[in-house]
Amino acid sequence: MSEEKKKIVSSKPQTRIRAAHEKTILSEAEIIFAQYGYAGAKLSQIAKAVNISKTNLLYYFPTKESLYLNVLKNIIDIWLEKLTLFNQVGSDPATKIKNYIIDKLELSQKHPNASKVFANEIINGATNIGDYLQERFSTTLEEDVKLINTWINEGKMDAIDPYHLFFMIWASTQTYADFSVQIQLALKKDKLEQCDFDNAAEFISKVVIKGLGISQ
């Protein structure tokens, strides 16, 4: 018997029609949850976006909460693949940090709704996800903090508090997804373009690397 990854929806047998429906439902649900948060999102909205009846939606995901948790789980999995400095390509601090920033910004650009769902969840107190977050996030963060401290001890960068460094990088990159509306207002654009993300990557990595006293 093969050890399969536990899925929250695992109990139901997977038919072709179920697999197809679940995929589109999760995709549309992410958009709605991103815009309205958990409480504000309505199953009727999601059902309408998928073009099925509200009650039919509840056949595939028996409760609103189960749907939400599955959306959230998808997001965290995408996140954790990239959210590590330690496994970033490169050997020197400058390269690793720059690639880390570029990867995080790419997530903001390609998965803005995922970022917004996550933001909503954290703002409202991470009630649904706290434990899962603690478990999976903390370990990779601690590893990355250690790496920064190694670099500090080796004299490769200034002695700063690694935690606040990560808070700054997370915030500065996620803002291009979560607060895109404000950024669009400021830049007087209807939509953020590739060049905006390129400029952001350039700016953030320059300021962070130089600000940390890392020689390139």
Added chain:
Amino acid sequence: MSEEKKKIVSSKPQTRIRAAHEKTILSEAEIIFAQYGYAGAKLSQIAKAVNISKTNLLYYFPTKESLYLNVLKNIIDIWLEKLTLFNQVGSDPATKIKNYIIDKLELSQKHPNASKVFANEIINGATNIGDYLQERFSTTLEEDVKLINTWINEGKMDAIDPYHLFFMIWASTQTYADFSVQIQLALKKDKLEQCDFDNAAEFISKVVIKGLGISQ
């Protein structure tokens, strides 16, 4: 006839009991809206927090939307008082930028719920506040951008894109309010303390100022 500031609730005459109720209602509403966003917040929750009936609440604020707009207006007024680099004390770039960052962080510390309501509003598309924001925010931002460009032309700092600088500062400071739960998880604390905000101010201003090539 004196020119009074237009208030959204202006139409009703102010009695003592109304003034007192409105104050506590706005205060509690801010907390609830911060946690659940507009759609997610329930008038019944807010009424319960104020210890009045839901219908009585609707006497003081005739609609949910009117209540929300008043909460939001309070917040923006607090914001705009401080959110200007131009009017910051100090004459040299380093001092002005450092004080700007300290002030923004102080807002995150003292008005975390205001910050969260604002964050929710922006994430869900700024549908209620877009015009007001454009009007009041844009002017001060443009002024601040000009100031940065002056400093660049005077050779006081590296030639960077001023807009992305402000996005970074806003994000890095607001994250201590909006994402406080995530930060608490990372720091393994139940509550952020004064020293955490001091460390944040120290870190952010150091990295930004040094990263911009500003000599101190």
Added chain:
DNA sequence: GTCTATAAGGGGATAGAC
């Protein structure tokens, strides 16, 4: 296995009592 008619409850708002 897939989908829908119907239920049960809570949402914001109003008309009218004090």
Added chain:
DNA sequence: GTCTATCCCCTTATAGAC
């Protein structure tokens, strides 16, 4: 001026039809 009994709609969820 202040407060409440009542309304109507829309929410999630279930029991049962195909």
